[in-house]
Amino acid sequence: xxxxxxxxxxxxxxxxxxxGFVEGVTTNPSLLARQKSDKTVEGLLLEICKLQSGPVxxxxxxxxxxxxxxxxxxxxxLASNIVIxxxxxxxxxxxxxxxxxxxxxxxxxxxxxxxxxxxxAKAGATFVSPFIGRLEDSGGCGIExxxxxxxxxxxxxxxxxxxxxxxxxxxxVAEALQAGADVATxxxxxxxxxxxxxxxxxxxxxxxxxxxxKAPFVSS
Ligand code: G3P
Numbered sequence: 001x002x003x004x005x006x007x008x009x010x011x012x013x014x015x016x017x018x019x020g021f022v023e024g025v026t027t028n029p030s031l032l033a034r035q036k037s038d039k040t041v042e043g044l045l046l047e048i049c050k051l052q053s054g055p056v057x058x059x060x061x062x063x064x065x066x067x068x069x070x071x072x073x074x075x076x077x078l079a080s081n082i083v084i085x086x087x088x089x090x091x092x093x094x095x096x097x098x099x100x101x102x103x104x105x106x107x108x109x110x111x112x113x114x115x116x117x118x119x120x121a122k123a124g125a126t127f128v129s130p131f132i133g134r135l136e137d138s139g140g141c142g143i144e145x146x147x148x149x150x151x152x153x154x155x156x157x158x159x160x161x162x163x164x165x166x167x168x169x170x171x172x173v174a175e176a177l178q179a180g181a182d183v184a185t186x187x188x189x190x191x192x193x194x195x196x197x198x199x200x201x202x203x204x205x206x207x208x209x210x211x212x213x214k215a216p217f218v219s220s
Contacts (some may be wrong), residue, residue: 001177004054004185006165008044012188013051019191024054026069026107026129026185027146028085042078046168049079057107057127060095061087068095076104083126085109088116093123100124107163112140114148120178121158127183131166142172146179170194 004024005016008031016022018066024122025048032041039047049056058075062068068091072084076099083105086092096106100123106125108120112135129147132142142164149162161182167173176184 002183003056003191004033004057004163004183005052005188005191006167006185008035008048009188010037010044010047010051013048015186016191017051019189022052024056024162024183024185025052026057026108028059045078045082049081049122053081055083055107055127056081056103057083057085057109058108060087060092061165063091065094066094067093069098072099072104081108085129088120088128093119095216096120096123096125100126109165111149112145114145114152117149117160117162118152121153121156121160125160127161127163129165130183132164132172133166133168135166139155143170143175143179146181148174170196 002023003021005022006026007013008027013025013148015175028212033046037044043054045058060068061072062071072095075084075217084099085107086095088108088110092108096108099106104162105126108125108128110132111120111128117128117130130145135145136142146162148163153162163183163185164176164181165185167184167186167190169190173194181199184196188220
């Protein structure tokens with residue numbers, strides 16, 4: 001399973017890349033709006049795409065098919081690793097089909113059911129993004145959705161990759177792994193939480209204490 005970073009922050013991206021684990025980036029209009037930067041959105045994206053050579057998802061924010069398509073075509077010329085994110089709506093899926101026929105990678109976002117994921121796969125999406133955290137916020141079961149999507153993709157031989165999104169904690173990452181998601185996109189904080197376990201910290205402290213009292217490695 002690949003790890004993508006869900007961010008529009010250059011600072012977070014730089015630090016996360018230094019772990020050696022980040023293989024792509026996802027953004028959305030809310031993440032971009034939160035950036036307090038003197039850069040334009042275009043400038044920000046160019047910098048993100050320069051730092052990260054893997055897929056970088058950029059979401060359209062138009063509703064009508066023609067304007068969505070025009071925006072997507074403008075976005076994709078920004079960098080060769082841009083993936084166009086479209087919503088799971090009739091217009092979004094039509095745009096997905098057209099963009100895919102033009103060779104553009106597409107991430108269909110805001111997926112909350114297996115039936116929706118099926119439509120995204122039939123429209124030829126490169127990625128489909130089930131929103132685990134938001135589904136759970138509304139009483140649904142994230143891992144069940146991921147498992148259903150996995151068996152549907154495998155049973156029918158779809159090549160659409162399952163990109164687990166709206167990940168809020170390490171349990172969601174573990175569930176994405178158990179269900180066989182292809183990618184998990186996570187916030188910066190969750191990436192660093194993956195390293196942590198109280199017993200690792202406790203064990204480290206104990207080893208440090210004991211190493212103060214051990215015999216020297218070499219005699220002086
Ligand atoms: O990739 C989609 C993700 O950013 C949504 O996360 O936490 O806003 O539900 P969240």
